Amino acid sequence: MGIVRKTQSLQLVLNAFNKTTAAISTVDLVKDLKSEINKSTIYRILDKLTDDGVLHAVIGKNGVKQYAKCKSCSKKEHTDNHPHFQCNSCGKINCLDISVTIPQIPNYKVNTVHVLIEGECSQCLQ
Amino acid sequence: MGIVRKTQSLQLVLNAFNKTTAAISTVDLVKDLKSEINKSTIYRILDKLTDDGVLHAVIGKNGVKQYAKCKSCSKKEHTDNHPHFQCNSCGKINCLDISVTIPQIPNYKVNTVHVLIEGECSQCLQ
């Protein structure tokens, strides 16, 4: 159930993600594109792009979902499993290129690990 | 702004958390106590218990907030910083007694690390 047709709405959404390396929250995206795209459409496009391995969702520290570009994922699977950093000052989330060691836990079968690091980003530190 | 008076509603909420080691979502708590406590009251009590270091909030994989008992926190600070495990089958979140190594990241000031491990819990593996 991914993207089939190259529509104007799709282009606008993709443009938004090409303007920044940071993740974008659905709410912000809906606000930014309010005059051009209906919110239902935005939600639907984000879902499809996630299915296609173009975007991945990140849950921020307050439980707010944001989306960011994938680097090496496909329709088949999201291989792109990395930690994220969220700044306490500006709120922005960025993907991190470091790897996480998946801990083993007795009696549990570990599947995926979500790591969200909180702090101050390079922009805000200056 | 923590708990000041020992009310019936407070007791009911505390009882709910004493019945299980797992985290409880606000929605479930509101449902379970619907006949006894108004939902506004539940939200307010959860906030206060969090301020008091009795409970801590955990954001689940879908961004849903859940609460779990703290082990060694106080009104002053939540020292209780540990990873959590969420089961893909039953959805339950449990606190983990393992420690996380906080990675250093160039140009960023790291403050807190949230680790959510997804997989199958011991109950569901049987």
Place this chain on the structure above:
DNA sequence: TTATATTTGCAACTTAGTCGCATTAATTAT
């Protein structure tokens, strides 16, 4: 250009969470 199937906009809806305010109940003082 026409036919087709996907995508979109709209409106209505659901659900989580918040807020102000009058009432209730826990605690303190008498």
Place this chain on the structure above:
DNA sequence: ATAATTAATGCGACTAAGTTGCAAATATAA
């Protein structure tokens, strides 16, 4: 024990995020 004080509660109204069905629009294939 009773009254006074003040925190906590219930209620209702509200906001905001996200979802859904369906008719109209638009991208693609024929």
